[in-house]
Amino acid sequence: MSYQRLWKTTAALAMAAALSLAGCSSNPATAPSGTADTKAGEYWPNATQKLDGVELTIWAAQTSNKIPAKVAEDFQKATGAKVKIETIPDNYESNVQTKVTTGDMPDLLLWQPTSSALSGFVSQGKLQQLDDAPFMKNYAPGVADAGGTYDGKRYAVLISSPDVEGVYYNKEVFEKAGIKELPKNWAEFIKDAETIRDAKIPGVGSALFEMAGDMWGTQWAVNVQLPEATKAGLWDRINQNKDSFEGKDILGAIKEYKRMFDTGLYNKDAASAKFDAQTAALWEGKTGMIIQANGAFGAIAALANNDKAALDKKIGFFPISKEGTIGTSIPQQTGGVVAFKTGDAKREAAARQLINFWMSDGYQAFVNDQNIVSVLTTVKTPDTVPQALVDSAKSLENAQGSMQSLAVANPDLFKNLANMVNGTMTPEEAAKATQTQFAQLAKAQGVKGF
Helix, strand or coil: CHHHCCCCCCCCCCCCHHHHHHHCCCCCCCCCCCCCCCHHHHHCCCCCCCCCCCEEEEEEECCCCCHHHHHHHHHHHHCCCEEEEEEEECHHHHHHHHHHHHHCCCCCCCCCCCHHHHHHHHHCCEEECCCCCHHHHEECCCCCHHCCCEEEECCCECCCCCEEEEEEHHHHHHHHHCCCCCCCHHHHHHHHHHHHHHHHHHCCCEEEEECCCHHHHHHHHHHHHHHHHCCCCCHHHCCCCCCCCCHHHHHHHHHHHHHHHHHCCCCCCCCCCHHHHHHHHCCCCCCCEEEECCCHHHHHHHCCCHHHHHHHHHHEEECCCEEEEEECECCCHHEEEEEEEECCCCHHHHHHHHHHCCCCCHHHHHHHHCCCCCCCCCCCCCCCCCHHHHHHHHHHHCCCCCCCHHHCCCHHHHHHHHHHCCCCCHHHHHHHHHHHHHHHHHCCCCCCCC
């Protein structure tokens, strides 16, 4: 399944809005630990206490159904509980939302831990609060801030390093172009791209490679220009209808993206090229850079037969932003877990216990099994994890959230940008169409100011 399914379609967004409206009169979510009603030790059971006779269900997508397998197996051995992993077919987001609306829900769900993705379930009172978890203090810097909360309360736990939008680059192309230092800001990044373009290196077709044929990746080049504006309250203003996609920050980023095409920095077939072609071009040295998130590196690693030495030699990562090197975080459903209010107090507690086990006793085995960067300072990242992923995770320390993380609704910016790349929209038209849809979605969700 392609990486694009991780981004919401208009239909999925409409469903989320409907969920939000449907839940306006529902009861609030389960009280977290530390409240007057519940002591922390009671709310978060010991990770390995016995649970004989308890059965839990985890829902996952086709892209994520192997992720909890090792944890489920180890938890069963440690506690006596039974854990079943069920695969929900594509479109995962829409199918999950539909099932939950009809009253069918699991104990645990792999889910994108962004505000917009959580909002519908939270407004219905479907999710358990997961505040004050005993492992929270062990998160590496920047991880907890990257997602999992809604309206100041935690509803999702991050089990792996959130994706970071930044630049994956081919070290061999950089060397052939004479680039010896990584860029320290957007201007230097563009200068490096121009250097690769002008070097006319045999076999290197472009400085940058875009995949507008698949559409979803077009938004990254805009998103990575916004961290400083985000830090200054951009998404707060947009969420309050005090700024917009037609404002100077986002429209300016869209215009800059268009200029990058106009000046020949991208591949000539950008309008029709797809994700597989993009990752192959970087691995094969046919392009110098791609603006992407972690999923792209997974595809590149597959091309390299997951050879860490080969990947470390050829592919690197750096965060970039307008004025510096601030990364743009975008957690995915492969790295977030929520727990539902099923009405069975014993199972609800057992679900929290499984999360506690996952992020404590079971975490080292989990990261070893998945070969991923550890998000806990108490657990070592396996030596077999490629350096580019380690560098991506490191950039979370000062990263800012993406549109997907911080906007109250996620309009189809990527489609409008793809239309711009294809020449059927101007930057201004792309910004206007995105703002119009955003306002409609925000209004449908009852957001104040729309």
